[in-house]
Amino acid sequence: MVIEMNQETATLGKETPDEPVIGRIKGKTMIECNDVSFSYDNGKTNTLDHISLDIPEKQVTAFIGPSGCGKSTFLRCFNRMNDLIDSARITSGSINIMGQDIHAPEVDVIELRKQVGMVFQKYNPFPKSIYENVSYGPRIQGVRDKKELDAIVERSLKGAALWDEVKDRLNSSAFGLSGGQQQRLCIARAIAVQPHVILMDEPCSALDPIATAKVEELIMELREKYTIVIVTHSMQQASRISDNTAFFYLGKLIEYDTTKTLFSTPSQKQTEDYISGRFG
Amino acid sequence: MTEEPDTARNPDASNPFLAHKSSLRKVEFFQRLVLWSSTWFVLLIAGIIFGTIAVRGVPVLMKYGSSFLTESPETLFVLKVGAGKTLQVPTEDFSRLERSNPQTNFKDVQELGVERARTSFVVPEGNYRLKVGLVRDLEVVTGAKFKFLEKHENGEVTIEVKKKQAGVMDTPEFTSFQAEAPGVTLQNPKPVTVIDSRMSFALGEKAALEMPSSTAFTIKKLNPEALKDVHEETHSYSAGGVLGPLVGTALLVIICMVVALFVGVAASVYLCEYAKQGSFLNIVRLAILNLAGVPSIVFGLFGLMLFVFLAPKVTNVVAVRDAIRVPLWPSFSEPSVRQQIERDILVVKGEPVKEAIRLANSSRSKAVWNGRWYLSFEGWGTCMLAGGFTLAVMVLPVIITACEESLRAVPKGYREASLALGATKWESIRTAVLPYAMPGILTASVLGITRVAGETAPIMFTAALAERSLLPWEGINRSGLGWLFDFLSQSVQALPYHIYTVAARIPQSEYTRPMQDGAVLVFMLFVMSFAGLSVWLRVRMRKKLKW
Numbered sequence: 001m002v003i004e005m006n007q008e009t010a011t012l013g014k015e016t017p018d019e020p021v022i023g024r025i026k027g028k029t030m031i032e033c034n035d036v037s038f039s040y041d042n043g044k045t046n047t048l049d050h051i052s053l054d055i056p057e058k059q060v061t062a063f064i065g066p067s068g069c070g071k072s073t074f075l076r077c078f079n080r081m082n083d084l085i086d087s088a089r090i091t092s093g094s095i096n097i098m099g100q101d102i103h104a105p106e107v108d109v110i111e112l113r114k115q116v117g118m119v120f121q122k123y124n125p126f127p128k129s130i131y132e133n134v135s136y137g138p139r140i141q142g143v144r145d146k147k148e149l150d151a152i153v154e155r156s157l158k159g160a161a162l163w164d165e166v167k168d169r170l171n172s173s174a175f176g177l178s179g180g181q182q183q184r185l186c187i188a189r190a191i192a193v194q195p196h197v198i199l200m201d202e203p204c205s206a207l208d209p210i211a212t213a214k215v216e217e218l219i220m221e222l223r224e225k226y227t228i229v230i231v232t233h234s235m236q237q238a239s240r241i242s243d244n245t246a247f248f249y250l251g252k253l254i255e256y257d258t259t260k261t262l263f264s265t266p267s268q269k270q271t272e273d274y275i276s277g278r279f280g
Numbered sequence: 281m282t283e284e285p286d287t288a289r290n291p292d293a294s295n296p297f298l299a300h301k302s303s304l305r306k307v308e309f310f311q312r313l314v315l316w317s318s319t320w321f322v323l324l325i326a327g328i329i330f331g332t333i334a335v336r337g338v339p340v341l342m343k344y345g346s347s348f349l350t351e352s353p354e355t356l357f358v359l360k361v362g363a364g365k366t367l368q369v370p371t372e373d374f375s376r377l378e379r380s381n382p383q384t385n386f387k388d389v390q391e392l393g394v395e396r397a398r399t400s401f402v403v404p405e406g407n408y409r410l411k412v413g414l415v416r417d418l419e420v421v422t423g424a425k426f427k428f429l430e431k432h433e434n435g436e437v438t439i440e441v442k443k444k445q446a447g448v449m450d451t452p453e454f455t456s457f458q459a460e461a462p463g464v465t466l467q468n469p470k471p472v473t474v475i476d477s478r479m480s481f482a483l484g485e486k487a488a489l490e491m492p493s494s495t496a497f498t499i500k501k502l503n504p505e506a507l508k509d510v511h512e513e514t515h516s517y518s519a520g521g522v523l524g525p526l527v528g529t530a531l532l533v534i535i536c537m538v539v540a541l542f543v544g545v546a547a548s549v550y551l552c553e554y555a556k557q558g559s560f561l562n563i564v565r566l567a568i569l570n571l572a573g574v575p576s577i578v579f580g581l582f583g584l585m586l587f588v589f590l591a592p593k594v595t596n597v598v599a600v601r602d603a604i605r606v607p608l609w610p611s612f613s614e615p616s617v618r619q620q621i622e623r624d625i626l627v628v629k630g631e632p633v634k635e636a637i638r639l640a641n642s643s644r645s646k647a648v649w650n651g652r653w654y655l656s657f658e659g660w661g662t663c664m665l666a667g668g669f670t671l672a673v674m675v676l677p678v679i680i681t682a683c684e685e686s687l688r689a690v691p692k693g694y695r696e697a698s699l700a701l702g703a704t705k706w707e708s709i710r711t712a713v714l715p716y717a718m719p720g721i722l723t724a725s726v727l728g729i730t731r732v733a734g735e736t737a738p739i740m741f742t743a744a745l746a747e748r749s750l751l752p753w754e755g756i757n758r759s760g761l762g763w764l765f766d767f768l769s770q771s772v773q774a775l776p777y778h779i780y781t782v783a784a785r786i787p788q789s790e791y792t793r794p795m796q797d798g799a800v801l802v803f804m805l806f807v808m809s810f811a812g813l814s815v816w817l818r819v820r821m822r823k824k825l826k827w
Contacts, residue, residue: 079700086556114702124693126712136711137701186697193701 025244025258027056030197030227031078035093038070038077042087047073049251050092055244057196060219060228062242062259064235066279069248071231075199078102078229079116080109098196114141117195121202123183125174130157130166133174133185137193152192159225160188161218180211184218191226198222200230204237216241235275239263247271330804337801340794345379348521348798352749353778356518356791357496359489360511366482367503368392373495374479380491380519385484393475397451401466402444409438410461412621417457418464422447428617437621448472478502490791492519517782518791522799524748526806528664528772531752532743533733535668536675541725543672544679545714551680552687553709572677577737583670584741589659591666596653597625598633600640603658605633611653622757625649663769664752667743675725675732682724686717719821726814730807736776744777746785775803 031054038048048070055061063071073082077095080102082088094101102112114137125133134153135143143149153170157163162184166177174185183203190198200219204212219228219241232238238245239259246256247270255262255271266272273279299305341348361367366388369377378386403422412435419425422445430438449457451471458466483489491499493514500507555561574582590603596611615625626645628636633650640648660666690713698712699705732738752770756763782796 081696081700084696084699110702110704113700118700120693120696120700122693124691124697126694126697127716136698140698140701140703140707140711189697189701 025054025056025256027059029054030057030098031055031229032096032099033093034096036074036077036090036095037092038073038082038088039091040073040085040088042089043091046091047251048077051253052093053246053253053256055227055229057227058223058225059243060223060230060241061244061246062238063229063231063246063248064233064238064274065248065254066274067233070251071248072201074248075201075229075231076118078197078199079113079118081118083109114193115195116197116199117190117193118199118201119183119186119190119203122206123179123186125177125182125185125189128174129171130174130177130185131170134188134192137189141193156188156192159191159222160184161214161221162188178211180207180214183207183211183215187215187218187222191222195226197227197229200228202231202233205233212237235263247274249274333797333801333804336797337804340798341801343794344521344798347376347379349526349802350523351492351521352524352751352773353517353522353747353795354492354494354520356515357491357493358513358515358791359491359496359499359507361483361487361489361507362510363483363485363487365506366480367499367506368394368478368480369495369499369502371477371479373491373498374481376495377489377491381487381489384487384489386481387484389479389481392478392480394478396474396476398448398472398474399451399454400446400448400468400470400472401454402446402468403441403464404444404467405441407438407440408461408464409436410463411436414457414461415439417453418447421449428621431617431621437617490519515789515791516786517778518789518795522775522778522802524751524773525775525778525799526802527751528744529733529775529806531664531772532667532671532739532774533729535664536671536732537725537729539669539672540675540679540729541721544676544725545683545721547676548680548683548687549709549714552684553705553713568677568680571673575737576674576735579670579674579735580738580741583666583673583738587660587666587669588662588742590657591660591669592655592657593660594653594655596651597623597647597649598637598654598656599647599658600637600645601658602637603656605657606655607633608653608655611649611651615649618757623647661769662741662743662745662771664743664772665768667739667772667774670738670742671732671735674735674738675728678728678731679721679725682728683717683721686720686724687713689720690716719818722821723814723818726810726817730810730814733810734776734803734807736774736780739774740777740780743772744774745771746773746777746781748773775799775806779803 033051033053033055036048036051037046039046051074063075065071076082077090078097090103094103096102097112097116100107126136128136131153134156135149138149138152143152154163154167157166162181165181169176174182177185183206187198187203203219204215207215216237219230222228223243230238230242242259244257245259245262247254247262247266247268249270255266255268257267262271263275266275371391374389403418407429409432415426415428415437424445426439426441428437429440432438454466454469458464496512551561551564555564594608597615598605614627615623619625620627624646626636626640626643626648628639628648629651631639631650633652633654636648636650640646694712694716695708698708703711748771752772753767756766758766779796779799782792782799786792
């Protein structure tokens with residue numbers, strides 16, 4: 001008994017392997033990360049440690065791992081939201097989206113964010129009407145024609161599976177919707193600008209199970225047109241909706257494989273321990 | 281249990297929840313008493329202040345009616361008129377006399393129609409030379425504006441009458457005009473009779489008639505014999521109303537609001553959203569904090585030094601004073617002769633500015649044009665712009681603090697959401713942050729501005745006049761942008777300064793007291809309506825924004 005436990009703890013305390021395993025991911029690459037390290041305090045400590053993975057297009061990729069392992073941080077690197085923090089920076093490696101290094105000096109971060117959209121953990125529609133929320137993005141980009149905006153709003157709300165519920169109250173306040181509807185509104189707002197990638201940072205953690213189910217269904221539909229990267233705390237969710245899953249621990253990428261393989265036959269012991277609930 | 285405990289006779293017997301009389305309970309009781317009395321103290325003081333103002337001010341407003349708000353302060357004349365003498369006054373002046381003297385017994389009141397002899401005439405085309413004052417009179421009676429051709433040494437000017445003008449004057453004035461301006465031959469003099477509506481009355485017994493200075497002037501002109509040796513008293517600022525000061529305060533508040541809101545919101549957006557944490561930020565916050573502690577009279581002196589004497593203006597007509605001047609582009613249009621006379625400008629061409637000023641000094645002009653535009657740091661003089669800016673600086677700390685609080689209250693999620701949709705930083709602030717911070721900003725700002733509206737010391741040095749007969753927008757002779765500049769360089773009367781003048785700077789009498797009380801009440805109503813405005817604004821905006 002004692003020896004067995006020691007063996008288990010010994011496994012947990014073991015050094016993570018230097019080369020994370022990249023398994024049978026198929027598909028054209030949308031996001032390519034090469035040896036990326038990231039720090040919140042100007043390089044003194046690394047929050048992310050030499051991560052390399054490729055995210056294929058038009059598939060759902062999930063990032064799982066215990067709290068504080070850096071998955072949200074990594075996600076926010078893709079649309080450079082971490083630039084808002086003064087002392088945060090990439091300390092090594094590069095991130096390429098559609099073949100272009102996003103930290104190159106000629107890259108305009110505004111354009112980047114138009115093509116890499118984000119949905120946040122706590123849904124945050126603006127205190128405006130539903131119509132104004134969804135048309136915010138296109139308006140910022142200079143679309144002024146009312147007919148065009150109407151078409152964009154309808155398309156986005158239909159794409160977010162919200163149109164039937166709100167089509168006759170587009171001018172009412174967004175705060176009048178339920179939590180799940182508000183999150184779907186945020187998704188509609190994100191897809192109104194037609195990005196290539198949608199980043200979702202724990203989109204269902206503030207929602208009840210039924211709303212969660214609706215949003216998950218939506219994500220499966222969106223997969224046909226957008227590349228989706230989702231950070232989630234729930235392994236069941238990852239296994240339900242994602243095509244590929246990456247497991248992070250303490251800032252390092254432990255394993256990255258197709259969901260089926262990772263959840264049935266993980267190649268790393270740590271992955272197996274996490275999935276079976278021994279820690280995290 | 282065998283027996284029911286007898287709680288009626290022995291209440292302590294079995295009730296486990298009885299209160300214990302302890303010292304903590306006594307403290308609790310007294311603490312509550314202290315809190316309650318403090319609140320009531322505030323209420324009492326507020327009641328005393330508002331009550332006194334209302335009790336003393338309302339009778340004044342009742343007595344004067346709306347004329348208190350529509351007339352400017354005037355000197356009060358008290359004429360001690362004997363019984364029996366018949367006097368006549370224009371009809372509208374009579375109603376004022378009646379209103380101001382409710383106790384007086386007016387006898388034999390009759391309506392009269394008095395013929396006034398007037399002469400109509402025509403001013404033929406041509407150039408004429410006459411004194412400037414007479415030109416003004418001519419312009420008033422013909423309603424025309426004549427071009428000034430040339431100014432002469434003895435205060436005369438040559439004017440050009442392009443088209444013949446018709447006019448009409450009272451006959452005595454017509455005769456004296458012809459005598460004083462022999463160079464102008466007024467043609468076709470035709471007598472015109474006009475009936476003035478007058479009231480004649482007599483007094484039942486000897487009375488002291490109160491009237492504003494304009495009425496006093498008229499009544500003495502119309503009744504020279506009857507009022508030849510009558511005893512008169514004058515009391516400054518004791519007649520009329522508070523229109524001039526009210527308008528002046530309103531203008532100062534508007535200028536202050538525009539400047540303070542713009543600078544304050546801009547600065548706090550920068551401090552909140554753009555500036556990096558560090559020593560710069562700390563210095564700025566320290567500076568703002570200290571600015572809030574500067575005494576108001578120091579602000580007045582600072583405003584005097586900075587805005588009245590040193591502020592820059594872009595002008596081609598330079599004041600005759602030493603100041604730093606940066607030459608700009610050349611000026612091709614000389615000021616017209618009319619402008620030269622009205623603004624006392626000397627025109628010299630081509631001289632460097634120092635020489636030009638020396639020449640203007642020796643010819644005792646107030647300003648000089650030398651063919652160039654300058655960025656001149658000669659100050660704006662005492663004007664509403666200087667006063668408004670000084671008040672704005674006073675209220676800046678309040679606005680910046682309120683603005684920062686409101687900006688911080690807007691959830692970070694809105695900024696992130698809008699940035700993630702591809703908005704630039706300023707777009708994100710403008711569309712997703714500022715609109716929701718606005719209710720808080722406006723409420724606090726309006727309250728802060730209401731406070732500075734009542735400051736006397738800052739505007740005493742920089743903007744305020746005690747006496748002024750025209751309203752600030754009257755009597756300006758330029759047009760377009762020039763009108764705006766002239767308008768903004770007017771001094772104004774101000775309500776707090778007026779109250780100070782009436783209460784402290786002139787000898788007190790039974791006549792000055794009501795004026796003071798009325799002015800204080802009007803000011804309180806002004807302040808309260810501003811506070812009410814801020815509440816209404818906040819409610820409206822909250823309802824619209826719903827968050």
